[in-house]
Amino acid sequence: MLNRLSEYFDKNPIHRFVLVFLSTYIFLDYFSVFYMGITSPGNYYSNFLDNHLNYVRGLRHFLISSTASILQHWGYNVTTTDTMLHAYNVGGFNIVYSCLGFGLMSFFLAFVIAYPKPLKSKLIFGLVGLITIQILNILRLLLITLYWTKSVFAGRINHHTLFNVLLYIILLFTIIIWVNWRDKTPGTRQ
Secondary structure (H helix, E strand, O other): HHHHHHHHHOOHHHHHHHHHHHHHHHHHHHHHHHHHHHOOOOOOOOHHHHHHHHHHHHHHHHHHHHHHHHHHHHHOEEEEOOOEEEEEEEEEEOOOHOOHHHHHHHHHHEEEEEEOHHHHHHHHHHHHHHHHHHHHHHHHHHHHHHHHOOOOOOOOOOOOHHHHHHHHHHHHHHHHHHHHHOOOOOOOOO
């Protein structure tokens, strides 16, 4: 049975890509939701995971502290907590789970893992892509803090939706470039 499945997917690389992409995306996305739930006090709370392996809290802290450092460097007086940032007389934000970008990162990583490229290319592109997503997220948080409350879009457009659309467009173009990039293999010239 497994032999037949293996042969089928070897003959149908598009089906293999779709299967790997969807299963990886679903696993990564639902694992993140599960992990957020298990590290939040409530029904199935894990004190150990919350206190020692909480990557969700780590990412939120990184985003808030990075944004705060940049704003302070620019001369703004900033106050932060575990979930919010406020720049006095300017604006601020409250980070909820949807601000962290786990769905977007899951989509991106699932594509990189599923696409048939050399492992080195996948590792480099995956790492650079995740770092770029977080840099763009910090830029978004800076713009929200400095300009969103005074913007004509405030209250009319959801900044999460706007950011996600822009980021998916950016990811689409970078993925197209990566897919068409010819990886160097030993013994070939480019």
